[in-house]
Amino acid sequence: xxxxxxxxxxxxxxxxxxxxxxxxxxxxxxxxxxxxxxxxxxxxxxxxxxxxxxxxxxxxxxxxxxxxxxxxxxxxxxxxxxxxxxxxxxxxxxxxxxxxxxxxxxxxxxxxxxxxxxxxxxxxxxxxxxxxxxxxxxxxxxxxxxxxxxxxxxxxxxxxxxxxxxxxxxxxxxx
Amino acid sequence: xxxxxxxxxxxxxxxxxxxxxxxxxxxxxxxxxxxxxxxxxxxxxxxxxxxxxxxxxxxxxxxxxxxxxxxxxxxxxxxxxxxxxxxxxxxxxxxxxxxxxxxxxxxxxxxxxxxxxxxxxxxxxxxxxxxxxxxxxxxxxxxxxxxxxxxxxxxxxxxxxxxxxxxxxxxxxxxxxxxxxxxxxxxxxxxxxxxxxxxxxxxxxxxxxxxxxxxxxxxxxxxxxxxxxxxxxxxxxxxxxxxxxxxxxxxxxx
Numbered sequence: 178x179x180x181x182x183x184x185x186x187x188x189x190x191x192x193x194x195x196x197x198x199x200x201x202x203x204x205x206x207x208x209x210x211x212x213x214x215x216x217x218x219x220x221x222x223x224x225x226x227x228x229x230x231x232x233x234x235x236x237x238x239x240x241x242x243x244x245x246x247x248x249x250x251x252x253x254x255x256x257x258x259x260x261x262x263x264x265x266x267x268x269x270x271x272x273x274x275x276x277x278x279x280x281x282x283x284x285x286x287x288x289x290x291x292x293x294x295x296x297x298x299x300x301x302x303x304x305x306x307x308x309x310x311x312x313x314x315x316x317x318x319x320x321x322x323x324x325x326x327x328x329x330x331x332x333x334x335x336x337x338x339x340x341x342x343x344x345x346x347x348x349x350x351x352x
Numbered sequence: 353x354x355x356x357x358x359x360x361x362x363x364x365x366x367x368x369x370x371x372x373x374x375x376x377x378x379x380x381x382x383x384x385x386x387x388x389x390x391x392x393x394x395x396x397x398x399x400x401x402x403x404x405x406x407x408x409x410x411x412x413x414x415x416x417x418x419x420x421x422x423x424x425x426x427x428x429x430x431x432x433x434x435x436x437x438x439x440x441x442x443x444x445x446x447x448x449x450x451x452x453x454x455x456x457x458x459x460x461x462x463x464x465x466x467x468x469x470x471x472x473x474x475x476x477x478x479x480x481x482x483x484x485x486x487x488x489x490x491x492x493x494x495x496x497x498x499x500x501x502x503x504x505x506x507x508x509x510x511x512x513x514x515x516x517x518x519x520x521x522x523x524x525x526x527x528x529x530x531x532x533x534x535x536x537x538x539x540x541x542x543x544x545x546x547x548x549x550x551x552x553x554x555x556x557x558x559x560x561x562x563x564x565x566x567x568x569x570x571x572x573x574x575x576x577x578x579x580x581x582x583x584x585x586x587x588x589x590x591x592x593x594x595x596x597x598x599x600x601x602x603x604x605x606x
Contacts (some may be wrong), residue, residue, distance in 0.1 A: 181421075190411040190413075194410040240594075243594070278406075299400045299403060305365075331395055331399060
């Protein structure tokens with residue numbers, strides 16, 4: 178189990194970041210990570226690949242998705258739009274803070290499958306193949322979701338997003 | 353230079369710096385000639401960086417005590433290494449030929465073992481969970497725990513599955529070939545029911561979590577410190593696994 182500590186401990190900050198960006202709520206995110214680590218301890222010997230990174234992200238992602246589903250099926254309001262003040266480091270300059278808060282608020286407006294792929298690929302640096310494993314979808318789906326997610330976030334930040342249609346916008350080269 | 357057309361996938365891989373150098377050069381050349389695409393791709397790259405910078409401080413925060421992995425590993429739930437191999441072997445077998453292996457296990461396993469427990473739990477599930485009129489004998493949890501503990505001659509813990517979306521309905525003492533067992537029943541908002549069966553184990557006193565899947569029910573069985581547990585439900589094994597882990601965590605005496 179020493180190898181587990183050695184391999185998994187350095188990944189905890191990234192797992193926390195992913196959970197927090199996905200569910201937004203500080204305490205709920207840490208609970209998810211704790212749950213994820215406990216499961217990882219129990220199932221450490223059952224993992225199939227040498228690289229625990231996608232495996233851990235997959236456990237965490239599934240826990241988060243189950244939580245979303247439960248929240249939806251019970252009609253519980255999940256306050257994903259509330260930006261947590263202490264999400265951002267104190268040292269960040271005021272101007273940056275405003276931009277950071279803005280991008281997080283806009284990110285929260287994306288459907289959670291688009292948010293997940295943006296975070297896994299763009300922030301956590303998972304390969305497309307590993308992101309596909311985490312999300313349980315083919316690579317082609319990762320790519321199309323990533324394209325939709327980037328365009329949607331771009332429109333949100335530009336203030337041109339149309340609430341009705343922005344998540345089904347078609348990407349086309351205008352050449 | 354290849355003549356392969358530039359795809360939308362190439363453009364995103366360019367943003368993520370995931371292209372082979374040669375292809376990256378081709379995309380760069382393409383972007384130089386197509387200002388509107390270049391503008392969009394540059395915006396994606398900027399926004400990617402913005403998101404990374406916004407989230408960086410979270411990964412630099414000190415970890416809270418609840419995420420202390422070393423402490424989680426210290427908790428005395430480690431199994432002897434031979435057992436770990438047994439888990440691995442069992443998993444490989446179950447992936448290989450689940451149905452056949454479970455049936456074989458059930459007929460050849462020593463009497464009273466985990467596979468017997470799994471069969472008893474399935475039987476209880478089939479009889480009681482389908483009973484719309486009187487699925488449980490007792491609905492009062494305190495009374496039920498006392499009844500089961502008395503009949504099993506040891507303190508029994510009632511798992512709380514609220515977090516997994518299941519409410520406690522009630523339970524009863526049920527007969528098995530290996531003596532009385534406690535049956536607890538839960539349901540969710542859709543009316544799907546789960547059954548947890550527990551009894552003292554004569555063999556397999558400490559057994560790793562093993563899947564059970566025959567016909568229309570799925571579940572997991574395991575044993576800790578002489579007590580066996582089996583969770584049975586209608587849904588796919590993968591959705592039951594986290595619930596089984598949760599129960600195992602809760603009932604662990606240590």
